[in-house]
Amino acid sequence: MAHGYAATSIDTVADALGATKGRVYYYYRSKTDLFFDIHRQAMTMNLSVMRPLATSARPPRDRLVSMARTHAMLVMDHLPTQRVLNQGVELHLSGRTTAPQRDVLAELMAMRSQFERLYVDVLAEGVASGDFRALDPRLGAKSVLGALNWMTVWYSPRPDESAETRDRIADELATFVLHAVRAAP
Amino acid sequence: MAHGYAATSIDTVADALGATKGRVYYYYRSKTDLFFDIHRQAMTMNLSVMRPLATSARPPRDRLVSMARTHAMLVMDHLPTQRVLNQGVELHLSGRTTAPQRDVLAELMAMRSQFERLYVDVLAEGVASGDFRALDPRLGAKSVLGALNWMTVWYSPRPDESAETRDRIADELATFVLHAVRAAP
DNA sequence: GTCTATAGGCCGATAGAC
DNA sequence: GTCTATCGGCCTATAGAC
Numbered sequence: 001m002a003h004g005y006a007a008t009s010i011d012t013v014a015d016a017l018g019a020t021k022g023r024v025y026y027y028y029r030s031k032t033d034l035f036f037d038i039h040r041q042a043m044t045m046n047l048s049v050m051r052p053l054a055t056s057a058r059p060p061r062d063r064l065v066s067m068a069r070t071h072a073m074l075v076m077d078h079l080p081t082q083r084v085l086n087q088g089v090e091l092h093l094s095g096r097t098t099a100p101q102r103d104v105l106a107e108l109m110a111m112r113s114q115f116e117r118l119y120v121d122v123l124a125e126g127v128a129s130g131d132f133r134a135l136d137p138r139l140g141a142k143s144v145l146g147a148l149n150w151m152t153v154w155y156s157p158r159p160d161e162s163a164e165t166r167d168r169i170a171d172e173l174a175t176f177v178l179h180a181v182r183a184a185p
Numbered sequence: 186m187a188h189g190y191a192a193t194s195i196d197t198v199a200d201a202l203g204a205t206k207g208r209v210y211y212y213y214r215s216k217t218d219l220f221f222d223i224h225r226q227a228m229t230m231n232l233s234v235m236r237p238l239a240t241s242a243r244p245p246r247d248r249l250v251s252m253a254r255t256h257a258m259l260v261m262d263h264l265p266t267q268r269v270l271n272q273g274v275e276l277h278l279s280g281r282t283t284a285p286q287r288d289v290l291a292e293l294m295a296m297r298s299q300f301e302r303l304y305v306d307v308l309a310e311g312v313a314s315g316d317f318r319a320l321d322p323r324l325g326a327k328s329v330l331g332a333l334n335w336m337t338v339w340y341s342p343r344p345d346e347s348a349e350t351r352d353r354i355a356d357e358l359a360t361f362v363l364h365a366v367r368a369a370p
Numbered sequence: 371g372t373c374t375a376t377a378g379g380c381c382g383a384t385a386g387a388c
Numbered sequence: 389g390t391c392t393a394t395c396g397g398c399c400t401a402t403a404g405a406c
Contacts, residue, residue: 006191009381022382031382046394086338133364136357144362146335147328153271156325172321178327179318180365194399207373210401 005035005087018136036104039088042081044112046074048120054118060126061182067122067179072170075151083152088112097166123181130180144177190220190272221289224273227266228296229278231259234307239303245311246367251335253362257270260336268337273297304329308366317366328360 002115010031014020014082028034066146075082088108119141132140151173158165195216199205213219239252239325259300260267273293311317317325335356343350 004189004191010383011381020391021381023389025383026389029383073201103197135361139354139357140361142335142339143332143358146333146338147331147365150327150331150335153331153334169324173328176310176320176325176365179367180332182364184367195401196399205373206401208371211371214401216400 002093004032004177010034010052022089025068032101033104035102037106038081038084042078042085043108043115045078045081046085047111047115049074050118054122060122060129061178064124064126064144064181065178067119068081068144069170071148072151072173073166074162075148076155076157076166076169077169079152079155086149088154091124095163096098116141116145126181129184131185135181141183143180147176147180150174186269195219217286218289219301221286223295224293227263227270228293228300230263230266231252231270232296232300234259235300235303240308245307245314245316246363248307249304249311249329250274250359250363252304253329253359254264254355256333257336257358258351259353260333261340261342261354264337264342265343267334267358271334271337283352301326311366314362315368318368319367325366328365332361332365333358 002008010021013034014024015141017023024034028037049070050067053070056064058066068153116185120137123132123135123137123140123144127134127137187193195206196210199209202208213222226368234255235252238255239248241248243251288369305322308317308320308322308325308329312319312322340354
């Protein structure tokens with residue numbers, strides 16, 4: 001989470017646990033398996049938080065705002081976890097996986113797609129209802145995800161940071177996203 | 186560019202050149218120096234392309250649209266280079282640099298700040314002129330950069346991709362960004 | 371200027387004591 | 389279940405031949 005997958009050794013992980021490699025390899029067969037497990041846990045959390053918001057009966061505008069707001073809060077509250085999620089793509093892109101790992105990786109990429117589709121569907125519905133301007137929902141979702149996931153790059157909690165500051169950031173991001181896609185009033 | 190900094194060996198770099206390690210180490214004292222040089226070249230290119238657009242005499246709206254459009258094109262035309270740029274942040278975040286490298290890294294981070302400030306200044310000017318809604322220019326710039334830089338994660342050129350497809354993507358992104366910040370008409 | 375050869379170190383993974 | 393010890397391999401970087 002702190003140094004990236006490739007740059008982190010199992011010894012470092014063990015140190016953080018106050019243990020040695022032996023313990024880590026008792027629970028995980030390989031470094032990749034460990035990464036996959038963390039990735040799966042993180043994505044499961046994200047989906048369980050975001051799905052109810054995406055599929056509620058409220059109008060597309062409200063759903064998108066609550067999704068973006070909650071998404072931003074997720075990044076700020078679980079920054080290391082969200083960083084891992086973004087590293088998952090890198091691992092996927094590099095193609096540096098062995099054959100048996102590829103199935104697990106495929107499962108994780110499927111979860112990523114589910115997550116992204118929550119945004120795509122809300123955008124498509126909003127375009128159809130006239131709430132949102134005519135846009136390609138898939139490109140729109142990529143852009144929304146970009147604005148929000150990019151927080152993992154620049155956001156760093158300050159020691160004296162108040163809950164109000166985080167609220168303000170989440171609100172700004174959600175407003176940005178809503179304005180980007182809504183139909184001109 | 187393809188596998189990430191940590192996961193790429195100098196042997197791999199040499200292979201791509203049809204050479205061996207010896208040649209690489211004749212030109213660069215260390216792997217980090219090589220990375221820094223690529224990073225500097227990439228950022229210099231970005232700044233030289235984007236600065237004229239950001240500082241032209243046109244209204245903030247036009248400048249922002251041309252910046253976003255060109256930025257998107259930069260990502261699509263120089264995908265590996267832009268990926269390297271985003272990895273620079275990771276290296277910065279991890280703090281895994283030795284003392285002598287820290288000065289060079291600081292220089293690169295200064296160039297990153299200059300690049301980001303191009304957006305911050307245009308946004309601030311647009312807010313002051315009433316072209317853009319009341320927003321925090323720094324947060325707005327982060328969001329804009331997120332939407333655009335996130336392209337390095339999802340964009341992958343298709344073999345049969347036409348220039349029109351790229352134009353459409355760049356236009357969609359630029360429209361997204363403009364709508365996100367402009368004042369309600 | 372480019373190569374081969376290799377030093378020196380770290381890392382992923384395993385074996386086996388306790 | 390956790391440890392120590394270690395293997396084998398890869399990687400950064402250097403030395404020296406050509």
